[in-house]
Amino acid sequence: MADQTARRRRQEERGRHILAAARDRADAQGWAAVTTRHLSDAIGYSQPVLYSHFPGGKAEIMLAVALDGFVELTRRCRAARDGRQGRSAIEAVAVAYLDFGGDHPAVYEAMFHQPIDTPFAHDDTRPELRAAFDVLAETIGDDDGTATEVFWSALHGMSVLERAGRMRPEHRGLRVSELGVRFGPTPAR
Amino acid sequence: MADQTARRRRQEERGRHILAAARDRADAQGWAAVTTRHLSDAIGYSQPVLYSHFPGGKAEIMLAVALDGFVELTRRCRAARDGRQGRSAIEAVAVAYLDFGGDHPAVYEAMFHQPIDTPFAHDDTRPELRAAFDVLAETIGDDDGTATEVFWSALHGMSVLERAGRMRPEHRGLRVSELGVRFGPTPAR
DNA sequence: GGCCTAGCTTAGCAGTGCTAGGAAATCTAG
DNA sequence: CTAGATTTCCTAGCACTGCTAAGCTAGGCC
Numbered sequence: 001m002a003d004q005t006a007r008r009r010r011q012e013e014r015g016r017h018i019l020a021a022a023r024d025r026a027d028a029q030g031w032a033a034v035t036t037r038h039l040s041d042a043i044g045y046s047q048p049v050l051y052s053h054f055p056g057g058k059a060e061i062m063l064a065v066a067l068d069g070f071v072e073l074t075r076r077c078r079a080a081r082d083g084r085q086g087r088s089a090i091e092a093v094a095v096a097y098l099d100f101g102g103d104h105p106a107v108y109e110a111m112f113h114q115p116i117d118t119p120f121a122h123d124d125t126r127p128e129l130r131a132a133f134d135v136l137a138e139t140i141g142d143d144d145g146t147a148t149e150v151f152w153s154a155l156h157g158m159s160v161l162e163r164a165g166r167m168r169p170e171h172r173g174l175r176v177s178e179l180g181v182r183f184g185p186t187p188a189r
Numbered sequence: 190m191a192d193q194t195a196r197r198r199r200q201e202e203r204g205r206h207i208l209a210a211a212r213d214r215a216d217a218q219g220w221a222a223v224t225t226r227h228l229s230d231a232i233g234y235s236q237p238v239l240y241s242h243f244p245g246g247k248a249e250i251m252l253a254v255a256l257d258g259f260v261e262l263t264r265r266c267r268a269a270r271d272g273r274q275g276r277s278a279i280e281a282v283a284v285a286y287l288d289f290g291g292d293h294p295a296v297y298e299a300m301f302h303q304p305i306d307t308p309f310a311h312d313d314t315r316p317e318l319r320a321a322f323d324v325l326a327e328t329i330g331d332d333d334g335t336a337t338e339v340f341w342s343a344l345h346g347m348s349v350l351e352r353a354g355r356m357r358p359e360h361r362g363l364r365v366s367e368l369g370v371r372f373g374p375t376p377a378r
Numbered sequence: 379g380g381c382c383t384a385g386c387t388t389a390g391c392a393g394t395g396c397t398a399g400g401a402a403a404t405c406t407a408g
Numbered sequence: 409c410t411a412g413a414t415t416t417c418c419t420a421g422c423a424c425t426g427c428t429a430a431g432c433t434a435g436g437c438c
Contacts, residue, residue: 035394036395036396037395045418046419047395047396047418048396048397048398048419049416049418051396052416057396058395058396112350112353112355113353129355145360146367147367149347149350149356149360149364150367152346153342153343153344153346153347153350154339154342154343154346155342155346156342156345156346157342157343157345157346157347157349158339158342160301160345160346161301161338161341161345164301164303166301166318167338168338171334174335175335175338175339178335179339182371182372196384224425225425225426226425234385234387235388236387236426236427236428237386237387237388237427237428238386239427240427241386246426246427247426247427
């Protein structure tokens with residue numbers, strides 16, 4: 001009985017180990033460098049063990065990394081917004097969002113390159129995604145969802161294009177305040 | 190002499206053949222389905238022939254497809270904007286941009302997933318990219334480049350997220366007019 | 379004729395994700 | 409403590425990938 005739970009715990013531990021190894025390697029060298037052989041080496045077991053944890057193979061591992069990523073992204077954005085309002089909140093969230101993409105490029109890639117069904121602004125969306133969407137919606141004070149979709153688009157596009165070397169790095173600050181202006185409350189009304 | 194040019198022409202013809210085969214297959218089944226074996230089958234030659242045209246292999250082929258894509262995207266956006274101004278122009282360009290991504294998902298992916306050095310708003314950028322950037326800058330009446338970078342970010346993010354199934358498809362029109370509002374000239378001033 | 383140079387193909391390498399089959403370790407009884 | 413059952417794991421290998429070295433074969437040139 002006690003062994004049962006101990007075994008289960010070790011299994012879960014190993015599952016997390018796999019995900020951590022995949023995430024770290026991917027962030028450092030890209031997803032192409034994350035091979036089943038390397039991954040199994042990293043955890044000290046042979047390849048088939050990976051499939052007992054993630055029957056879907058590499059794709060399922062990437063998906064799991066992606067979902068964890070949404071949780072972390074949400075946490076960071078929420079913390080950044082804490083206590084702020086209006087443009088200040090928008091800019092803080094934007095910076096937090098972009099920083100996350102910079103810190104974990106491969107995790108970010110998995111989060112959006114993977115098809116994870118359902119739109120963000122939907123009722124039956126994975127809770128991890130829904131939570132992330134809600135933070136953005138609250139930040140720009142949108143209850144319909146359309147403005148949030150556009151805001152998210154801008155953030156996502158900027159994140160990707162920054163890392164693809166398509167944006168001028170030294171203009172990051174200008175872009176962020178531009179976001180604050182375009183999506184913030186109109187000052188005179 | 191005549192043979193020389195005739196041979197050269199056939200070579201170029203075959204090069205275009207390769208690119209067309211790669212583009213079509215990729216748009217239909219994704220880049221993973223574009224293998225050197227299939228590609229060489231499609232053009233009726235063996236694999237090494239591909240490398241005489243594109244020494245860089247698959248990566249160089251994707252890059253060539255991407256650059257062609259920028260030309261086509263620019264053409265479409267310019268045509269859409271033709272004769273329009275302000276919000277109307279922005280919305281028309283946005284629709285053209287998003288439609289391009291929908292029509293050629295894999296080409297679009299190659300255009301942005303590939304690292305093609307240099308930012309858009311730079312002097313020594315590949316002319317294909319620079320031209321595309323300029324169309325967007327003109328559309329929103331930006332001469333600094335920052336607003337254009339943000340506008341492009343929004344378009345790019347929206348394009349990607351639409352195809353990843355993260356945006357509500359039926360709200361496409363709303364998102365486009367939202368773009369017009371956020372990036373258009375302020376009506377009252 | 380003999381030679382040389384393109385243009386092309388065959389065959390193969392090292393690496394990928396993934397899996398069938400059997401070995402080994404562990405648990406469950408008698 | 410032993411014997412059987414079950415879980416856990418590894419070895420070996422498949423089909424596929426991008427890519428390349430080596431050689432074959434046709435054409436032009438002396």
